[in-house]
Amino acid sequence: MISLPRPDLNALFRTNNRALTPVDVFANRIEEWEAVRRSLAAVVAQRRAADFDVEDVQHPRHNVLALYGVGGIGKSTLSQRIAERLSGAPGPEHWTALDERFGRVLPVRIDLSHQAGAGFESVMLAVRLALAEIGRPLAAFDLALARYWEHRHPGEPLEDYLRSHTFLNRYDRGGNLREQMASTVGELAQLVGIPGAALAGRALHAAVRSLRERGRNARALSGCRRLPDILEAEPTEETLAYAAHLLAWDLAQIPAADSVTPVVLLDTFEDVGDRVHRDLERLIQRMVWLMPNVLFIVTGRNRLRWDDQGLEGQLDWVGPECWPNLVPGATADPRQYRVGYLSPQDGEDYLSRRLVVDERALIGEEIRRVLVRRSGGLPLYLDLAVMRFLDLHERTGNAPAVDEFDAEFPALLARIFRDLSDEERDVLRAVSLFDSFSVDLAAAAAGLDRDSAVLRLTDRPFVETAPGAVWPYHLHELVRTAVRSADTSSEDRWSERDWRRAAQRAFDALGAEFERGGREPSRRVLLGCLRQGLSLARDHDLDLGWLADAAYAYVQDFVWEPIESGSSTNLDAPATALAASLSAIAQRQRQHRSLTAERLREVLAAGTLPAGLRELPIYFLAECERDLGNLTVSLEGMRAVADGGGRLAPDAARGILHLTRRLGHFPEAIAAAEGLGAEGKKERTVGEILWTQGSIGPACASFAQARDLAVDRRQHGEAALCQAYLAFSAAFADRARAIEQIDRADHMLRGSQARFAELQVTNARLLADAGHGSDLLDRATEAATLASHNGLSSCVAYAKFALCFHAAVIGAPDLLRTGREWLGESVRGAEFAYLVELTYFMTGEQAPADLPRARWIDGTEATRARWTGLVLDRRREISGRRGE
Structure with missing residues (x-):
């Protein structure tokens, strides 16, 4: 699954060991390559369809494949490998060959990063230079380009400009563009009767005007009905973007036997899509829309938002009607793909082949296994770990121990933070407090009164989504850990007080979620609030507040989903004591009651639970003692809770009655049951007594009534228990x-x-x-x-x-x-x-x-x-x- 095509210079210059072979390992993205093949097949089929009209500018577009993922996941390398493979290079051995029925494929890869400095003019020139390899003039576009060039670069020959710009040099192969443009200009000169050498400056403008006045001649030159309008328009970058339509037209005129499908790979798109005014993105999107016979492969950190109707006005074509394949959940290619994290097998291969001495992996199996587990599939972590391993190995001459990798990598966080605004950084820190979150929870925890920064963050690829969950978003665990433990050097890092304030906001927001559920909240909301609230209160020493109500809501039903208790021994804080109580109460369903009883005694001995919550462990300890046959001790606990008059007093009264029933004192038990009421689960208790009397019909009726009442109250665990009875x-x-x-x-x-x-x-x-x-x-x-x-x-x-x-x-x-x-x-x-x-x-x-x-x-x-x-x-x- 891994190919080893290039040396790793970063590692090579960190060691003097000549026996060491550091390799720049590429994980063969088979799924992504197959998406490229399917997308290319779709665009080729669309272009060859009998009803395809390149001049149609209204129908939806299906020519964009977006591959996005967190920084360091290998998107740029993937883009490079795709471009190489499409150009005919061998490529990774596990990539399937292109179908010959696709015909000729012509890739052009463009780096849109800030460092590359590409503007829209450079993008269009790069595409046109690459298409010069076709070997024929592209008359309509070349006329528009000549007009644009004379206006924007008067007196500067295009070939001189290309020679002086390194960004474009790589696309200019043999001066084909100059020859093709000269051919087009010569044809124009014949049409208007002006010598070709004189077609420059005002003469070119006059020639274009002459074409405009004699539209038939313009159409004779290219056949494109929109050419005269574009030639007459002010020759700006806006017009150049519309001229992409002419390029698509020219491509469509090539005979089928010689046809070509260009594939334009736009890398580092986050440097375009995140710019505030989206000016460059708008021009690039216009180019994409107007070239439906070209496949565009966009790679970047964030998913394309062209399907978002909210961008109307910032971009020319937005919404699912324009880009049906870019919406979440789309199934037809080309569409949007999150570039996945490495599988454990790929991670193992990556580490075993990255540093090699005498054809043997330098990184041992045990360390590889630990690093793969900790990475969560994130290649950037593995890359940083390899560099740390190499540095430690070269420093000591021995392989480092596993515990040398316990520290987090601040560089991982720096790579993530550099792409975020200040508000997004605060949101990222705030949501690292949650196991999972919603937009509302994130905004509240970050102290924001609007959602925009949260919505931008949820589009980031390191934010995972679980559709249908109560809170659908969660951070990649490695990113979450890095934010909470490695944020020590950033200029806007949070202090301990900042973290505690955010934790309190997060805790209060969870409490509001619980309260919105009413007295009988959704079970999933209740569990989520309990688990996350207990964690926040424990980690940041917060008052229990609404957790008391949530704890009693949890035990009033009988479903008993697990509640993690955190520390197994430390009960010196109210939150840990409460978590331990609830965990023990739930675990009694899957362990011997004596173990639960022992844990509850430990909680009570610690004495850290508030007075209003002490009856929880007392009552359930009494239940355990009853189940274990220790009736006297159980009776003492039940009476203590009943006499306290707290929230579990009705349950304790029923518990006392239950003990009476076990002893066979049925007249006393039935009399006491009449006074239990709904909170004491009277109907179920009556049924428990009646079956012992052989009164099966009345007992069944009582249990059925108890079940139905529990269903009405949404107490599903109680309802299931009544049904079992x-x-x-x-x-x-x-x-x-x-x-x-x-x-x-x-x-x-x-x-x-x-x-x-x-x-x-x-x-x-x-x-x-x-x-x-x-x-x-x-x-x-x-x-x-x-x-x-x-x-x-x-x-x-x-x-x-x-x-x-x-x-x-x-x-x-x-x-x-x-x-x-x-x-x-x-x-x-x-x-x-x-x-x-x-x-x-x-x-x-x-x-x-x-x-x-x-x-x-x-x-x-x-x-x-x-x-x-x-x-x-x-x-x-x-x-x-x-x-x-």
């Missing part, structure tokens, strides 16, 4: 309905991090298959083991209970005895003893005298009858299926 309860009574509810629960849980709900659905499947399958023991064992690994004691007990229900349905005393003994392992005192008692209700047996008895809502016998009925109903269902 509904599937679990339905599985005792109606297998067909249970399967539907299980499928719905799976759908609602997709993408969530709710382990308890997932395990409840697993148990629902066990219950739905009770009496039907022969592998229930193995499946129940697997489900219980999985729940045990997460420290979810209730899910462990429910899996064992499902096995007992299956044994009762199929009438298998031995399996039932095994299931009861297994379930008995979950019983601690009165906790979960009610589940064992229910296994005796199923079969009409008496429970052992030493088993703690539950207090059932409407008495033991009524409850026993319902559970016996559930077993008999399942048996009848199975018998009915067998008889079908």
